[in-house]
Each structure stands twice: as C-alpha cells, then as structure tokens.
Amino acid sequence: MNIHPKAYFSWSSGKDSAIALYHLQEAGLEVSRLITTVNEHFARVSMHGLRRELLEQQAMETGIPLSVIEVPKQPTMKDYDTLMNKALEVLQIDGFTHCGFGDIYLEDLKDYREQQLHPYGIQGIFPIWEKDTKMLLQEFISLGFKAIVICLRSDLLDESFLGREIDTSFIEDLPKGVDPCGENGEFHTFCYDGPIFTNPITFIKGDQVFRAYEAPKQENQPISEMGFWFLDLLPANN
Secondary structure, three states: OOOOOOOEEEHHHHHHHHHHHOOOOOOOOOHHHEEEEEEEEOOEEEEEEEEEEHHHHHHHHHHEEEEEEEEEOOOOHHHHHHHHHHHHHHHHOOOOEEEEEOOOOOOOHHHHHHHHHHHHOOOEEOOOOOOHHHHHHHHHHHHEEEEEEEEEEEOOOOOOOOOOOOOOOHHHHHHOOOOOOOOOOOOOEEEEOOOOOOOOOEEEEEEEEEEEEEEEOOOOOOOOOOEEEEEEEEEEEO
C-alpha cells in the first residue's frame, strides 16, 4: 500500500459497508469518497430500494463526499459494466489508487471486482473478508451500530423479519441455513447510526411492498420467480 493512498469506498448503505468502512478508518486509511449505484428511474439504491435522500443523509453524516452512478430502470450487465468503467476512468484521473468493499464470502464477486479495477491500477481492499459472520454481526452491535432490515427474500425469510432491528434477538431468531449477515442475499439493511456517523439518520417506516423477479436460470430447470419484500423508508423531514 502507498504511504498515503487515495481511497474511495463502494458504499451499499447497509451494515456490512458500515462496519467495513469503520475498520478501514480505524486502520488509518483516509476514505475520501463514497460510490453508490442508484436506479435513475426510481431514485433508489440498486437492489436495496433505499431512497436516494436517505443515502445522501448517510453520506453527509459520515462527512465523506458521495458520488452516485446512475443506472437505467432495468439495467443489463453490459449497461452496468459500461457505466462502472466510465466511473473508474474518472476515479483514476482523480488519483484514486484503492477501493474498499464490504464483501465477506463471495469469491466470484471479489474476483469480478478485482478484475474490473485492475485496468485502472486501483487495488481492492476487503477489511471484513472471510470474517465469521455471526461474530461480525455481534461486533457490529457491540460497537453501537444500528441497522434495520429493508429487503428480504421471501423464500428464505418470513415477512415478519422485514423492518426488524439488527440486535441479539435478530441473530437468535434467524432460521437455520440463513447467514447472520445475509451474505447469500437473504436480506439487506439500512444502517442509520454508529461510530462512523456524526448524528443518527432519522426516518419513518413506510409501506411494505412485495415484488417478484425472474430468478437466475439454473441448468435443466425451468425459469422461475424470486420474491422479495421491501420496506420503504421515508426521510423524517418529509
């Protein structure tokens, strides 16, 4: 690592990003930009469905400037790669040499990120890689972080988990086979308080919405649907 590397962070708005950013800062790495992918049609964070206003409040409370990569309503992988490559060109020109991620176990995703960064001379940093996810979530709680479940897969978790706080009882109530950090896509969170923020992000719980999407195609299996529950959070000042 350079003596004074210029680093940005791939920010998802959830708990894993929050604790990964915390560990980078505790290690003395100065992160000077957050990067998040937002659906331009819905003005929401891709996959999680968090409103852009709350994302911007998060960034403001970290004190780190936010850059948004806007993707179309129904982006293809080609769309995503093209937009990300354009963003990486700008980051390279701006002198960034390192990027932090909150990934834990998904080797294919880690490889993909590193391959994407390589042509631009940017090194990926994975501060919580291969951490025990139950212990990591317990550390998250003990550090004073707070998060709420805003998205979950309906075939893996009951709707009652939507809107739950990430606390000790949440860990205890998770069904067998569900990763404590949702590393396999079981659930996603919004982190609204903790040591990386100057002040908590305030919000109001809105509607719960169910949506079905085409599931990834499996060999010798018909195309099926995956169902997701989303909790809409509204900024408290609305």
